[in-house]
Every structure is written in C-alpha cells, then in structure tokens.
Amino acid sequence: MVSAIDERVLLSRFEAGRQLYNACLGEAMRRLRLVKQSKLYQKAKKIKGNKKGRYAAFADANKVYKYSEYDLHTFATIVRRSWIGEHIDSNTAQKLATRAFNASQKVAFGLAKKIRFKGKSQLDSLEGKTNTTGIRWHQQALVWGSELKLQPYLKGNDPVILHGLNSRVKYVRLVRRRLNNQTRYYAQLICEGQPFIKPKNQIGSGVVGLDIGPSTIAIVGETGAKLDLFAPQLKSQEKQIRRLQRRMERSRRANNPENYNSDFVDSQGKQKKGTVKKGDKKWNDSKSYRSARSAKANLERKLAAHRKSLHGRLVHEILRLGDTIKLEKLSYKAFQKLFGKSVGKRAPGELVSHLKRLAESAGVNVVEFSTKTTKLSQTCHQCGTVKKKSLMTRVHKCNCGVLCQRDLYSAFLARFVDNDLLQVDLAHLAWSGAQALLMAAP
Structure with a gap:
C-alpha cells in the first residue's frame, strides 16, 4: 500500500505513460504502413534464394521511413516535450517506445492480426533501463x-x-x-546473476520425456513416471463466472436500452433478446454493473494466480527428474479451437512457456521435435508398426506384446528422439527396465 499523496503521483505517471505508449504505437503503425506501401518493400518481397540480400533490402525500406526501435526512441523524446515530460523520464519513455515497436513488429511478421491501444487504466507496468536514473x-x-x-x-x-x-x-x-x-x-x-534454487528443487540429471495433451501431461524420466491432469487442485468457477456475466448483461441492458436492437421471435417461435447495435455507442455503467465486473475480474485473477502456482510446482517436479527435457512441438492455438474449455482452464501452453523460462535460467536444455517425423502415439518401437489411433483409444496395444497407457508410452519414446527421428535401438534397450516403471505410474 502507498499513501494517498504518493498514489496521486503514481496515477499521473501511469496515465502519462499510457498516452506516451499509445502515441508511439500509433506512430510505429503509421511508419509500418508507409514501409509496406513503398516500392523498396515490394522489391524486397520478390527477392528469392538470397537471404542476406532480402534482409538488406527490407532494412533499406525501414531506414527510408525511419521504422526502427531507435527512431521510435527519437519520436518519444519529441512527445516528452509536452506535459508528459513532467511525469515520464527519458529512460522510461524509451522503454515504452520499445514496447510499442515490439507490438508493431508482431503485426509486421504476421504473429498478430492487429494492435491494441491501451485504454484508461490499462497500462499497469513501467520500467527503467538502468538502476542509475529514472x-x-x-x-x-x-x-x-x-x-x-x-x-x-x-x-x-x-x-x-x-x-x-x-x-x-x-x-x-x-x-x-x-x-x-x-x-x-x-x-x-x-x-544480475543466477536465480536462487531451493534445496528441494535441485536440478536432476538425465533425459525426461513429456507428452502434453489439452488437459493432461505424461512425464517419464529415468527414475520416475507420472500421468496427471494439469493443475488438478484448481477448482472450477464456471458457474460463478456465468452467474456474474448474466448479472452484468442484465444491468447493461436495463441501463442502455438504446444500444440494443428490439427483441424478436426466431424461426422456432422462441423469444430472443435483441443484439447489440453496430457502430459507436456510449455505455452507462451502473454501480451494480461495476460491482459485478469487479467481482468477476477478482475471481478470474485468483484462478490465474492459483493455476500459475500449480504450474510452477509441476515445472520444478519435471526439472528434478533431469537436465534434458524432450517434448513434441505442438500448436496450442489449435488446442484452443478444438478443446476450448479444457485448454482455457488448464492452460498447457502457459505451462510450456513456464518450463522453458525456468529451464533456461537453470541451464536445462529443452528440445522440441516435430510430430510429422516421429508419430510417437502411432509407433511401436519393438516391431516398427505405425498405426493410427483415435483419440478415444487411450492404450497402446500391439500384436508384438507391447502394452502401455498411450500418453505414458509417447513420453517414454520422446526420451529417445534425436534430430526429429526416433532412435528405435535406444528405446528397445531401455524398454525392459522402464516397462514396470510405466505400469506403476500414478
């Protein structure tokens, strides 16, 4: 907590930072549009087979229209000559310009479809460049x-x-x-330096294989194996969230009837509420609506914090098993489309990001390999048979005698993938000792 006087100063600085960020983001997108419309950019797109020449051509197009991180720093300095300079120092302004440039780069490289400007009270972090000023x-x-x-x-x-x-x-x-x-x-x-590692979280040695699904994870190391849900202790709050959403919707409809189309009867004779009108609208939010919105945001925040804590425990459990982690390279966006509710609650992509971050700081190697060349869930290491299985088939059962839970078996095989290829000989040698371990996995 901070004093009322300090909080007024902080609110002013966060608001100034928000407006500076939006100004830099708008300028970055304007320059990006000019770059893409230029003849230099169009010529660069046509260059094939010469990566260095293509990269240099794009760099020339960016240079002409001053689309770079440091050019945006210069723009931020100009913006600071207004009232914003009374609240934001030069180092913080440069960091905000860098954030805006990185956001525009995501659009430039096709990693995002559009940018989002920060609304009121939506910028929640400010940082410096050094610990000497600002x-x-x-x-x-x-x-x-x-x-x-x-x-x-x-x-x-x-x-x-x-x-x-x-x-x-x-x-x-x-x-x-x-x-x-x-x-x-x-x-x-x-x-600066290495992060603190608790004695109970010391990094193990050996290779660990992972098989990640929409809601489950299979972990197989040299000394242990486990099949479990992501964040199994996470309580479902779907009913409470839906109840608050309905309360918010009722309140908004009651206070903003002019923003909704008239109610109608569908083709089956059922009464339907009118949809929101298109175009710009002014919303009047009641005290009841703001209260429900705050309760919903607080509930979702608690869920996210609890999930993050449970993911952290699981990541440390994985790192205790070995110093090389191998897993399939998956599209977690595809998971969201196919298994929306489960992925929204368990967040497997978030766990992988957490794993990579902690592994990098601890010096652990994380290897992601292609599913096209390995096909672990379809392959039998003992006889070499490759057979497609439906998602309902949860047990790998082969005519050669190999019998194992499907996810655990895939995680076991992941340990022996090298250069996107399954090393069948190594898996065959390790199978006799690992079979009992996999059968006994909780």
Missing part, C-alpha cells in the same frame, strides 16, 4: 525522481528475496495490480 532501487526503497520514494514491505526471512536483494540490480519494473477492489504496487527487481 525508476531505480536505492537503499532498500523504490525511488523515482525527487517526488517519489516508496518503502516496500519485505519478508526478511525469505531466502529468495534475500538472494535478490544481495544481487546487483540492473533495472526496476513498477507493477500495478488490483486486488479485492484495492490497488497495490509492486517493485520487480531485474538482477
């Missing part, structure tokens, strides 16, 4: 200019926090979170 950590406090000095609440006996405080701070990120209708601020210190 937002910085000084004498166990967050300092930002001469007006702002925030004393944090620290758990003095937490070894993770002590390890971070004893490391050199490279830069600081200030984060705003809304918890139970209260706004809280956190200082995230980006430190």
Whole structure:
C-alpha cells in the first residue's frame, strides 16, 4: 500500500505513460504502413534464394521511413516535450517506445492480426533501463525522481528475496495490480546473476520425456513416471463466472436500452433478446454493473494466480527428474479451437512457456521435435508398426506384446528422439527396465 499523496503521483505517471505508449504505437503503425506501401518493400518481397540480400533490402525500406526501435526512441523524446515530460523520464519513455515497436513488429511478421491501444487504466507496468536514473532501487526503497520514494514491505526471512536483494540490480519494473477492489504496487527487481534454487528443487540429471495433451501431461524420466491432469487442485468457477456475466448483461441492458436492437421471435417461435447495435455507442455503467465486473475480474485473477502456482510446482517436479527435457512441438492455438474449455482452464501452453523460462535460467536444455517425423502415439518401437489411433483409444496395444497407457508410452519414446527421428535401438534397450516403471505410474 502507498499513501494517498504518493498514489496521486503514481496515477499521473501511469496515465502519462499510457498516452506516451499509445502515441508511439500509433506512430510505429503509421511508419509500418508507409514501409509496406513503398516500392523498396515490394522489391524486397520478390527477392528469392538470397537471404542476406532480402534482409538488406527490407532494412533499406525501414531506414527510408525511419521504422526502427531507435527512431521510435527519437519520436518519444519529441512527445516528452509536452506535459508528459513532467511525469515520464527519458529512460522510461524509451522503454515504452520499445514496447510499442515490439507490438508493431508482431503485426509486421504476421504473429498478430492487429494492435491494441491501451485504454484508461490499462497500462499497469513501467520500467527503467538502468538502476542509475529514472525508476531505480536505492537503499532498500523504490525511488523515482525527487517526488517519489516508496518503502516496500519485505519478508526478511525469505531466502529468495534475500538472494535478490544481495544481487546487483540492473533495472526496476513498477507493477500495478488490483486486488479485492484495492490497488497495490509492486517493485520487480531485474538482477544480475543466477536465480536462487531451493534445496528441494535441485536440478536432476538425465533425459525426461513429456507428452502434453489439452488437459493432461505424461512425464517419464529415468527414475520416475507420472500421468496427471494439469493443475488438478484448481477448482472450477464456471458457474460463478456465468452467474456474474448474466448479472452484468442484465444491468447493461436495463441501463442502455438504446444500444440494443428490439427483441424478436426466431424461426422456432422462441423469444430472443435483441443484439447489440453496430457502430459507436456510449455505455452507462451502473454501480451494480461495476460491482459485478469487479467481482468477476477478482475471481478470474485468483484462478490465474492459483493455476500459475500449480504450474510452477509441476515445472520444478519435471526439472528434478533431469537436465534434458524432450517434448513434441505442438500448436496450442489449435488446442484452443478444438478443446476450448479444457485448454482455457488448464492452460498447457502457459505451462510450456513456464518450463522453458525456468529451464533456461537453470541451464536445462529443452528440445522440441516435430510430430510429422516421429508419430510417437502411432509407433511401436519393438516391431516398427505405425498405426493410427483415435483419440478415444487411450492404450497402446500391439500384436508384438507391447502394452502401455498411450500418453505414458509417447513420453517414454520422446526420451529417445534425436534430430526429429526416433532412435528405435535406444528405446528397445531401455524398454525392459522402464516397462514396470510405466505400469506403476500414478
């Protein structure tokens, strides 16, 4: 918590940061459109078979229209000459410009369809570039200019926090979170060196195979095997969320009847509510609507935090089994289309991202291989038979005598994939010792 005076200063700076970010994002997209419309860009697209020449041609097109990260830094400096410069320092402005440029790059490379500007109170983090000026950590406090000095609440006996405080701070990120209708601020210190590893989470040795589904994960190492749901302790809150959504919809309809089309009767004779009218609209949100929206957001925040905590435990459990993790390269967007509810609740893609991040910081190698060349769920290592199975078939049963739960068997085979090919000889040698381990997996 911060004082009322400090919070007013913070609100002003977050609002100034939001407007600076939106200005930089709009300018980045304007320059990107000019680049794509230019003749240089069109010529660069036609270059085939010469990667260096193609890259240089695109770079020339970007240079002509000043579409680069550092050119956007210059634009941010110009914007700071207004009232925004009274609230945002140069380092923070450059970081905001970098964020805007990276967002436009996603559209440029086809990783996103469109950009989104930050609405009111939607920018919830600001960070510096160094720990010498701007937002910085000084004498166990967050300092930002001469007006702002925030004393944090620290758990003095937490070894993770002590390890971070004893490391050199490279830069600081200030984060705003809304918890139970209260706004809280956190200082995230980006430190130099290796992260703290608890004694119970020491990295193991050996190869671990994973088989990831929409809601389950199979883990097979040299000393252990497991088949489990993602975040099994996560409680379902679908009924509560749907109830709040209906309450919000009723409130909005009652307070904004002009924004909805008239009710109608469908072809089956059922009474249907009118849909929302197209075009720009002004919404009047009642106190009841804001209360329901806040309750829904708080419920979803708790679910996300609990899921993140459970994913963290599972990732550490995987890392304790080995220092090389092998898994199939999957499209988690396709999972969302096919298994929407399950993926929305369990978030397998989020777990993989968490695994990669912790593995990189701990020096663990994560290998993703193609499913087209391996076909682990269809292949028998002992006789070489490749047979398609429906998703309803959960047991791998072959005429040669191999019998195993399908996901666990795929995770076992994943351990012996090298250069996108299954090394059948290695799997055959390890099968006799691993068979009992897989049969006994919980």
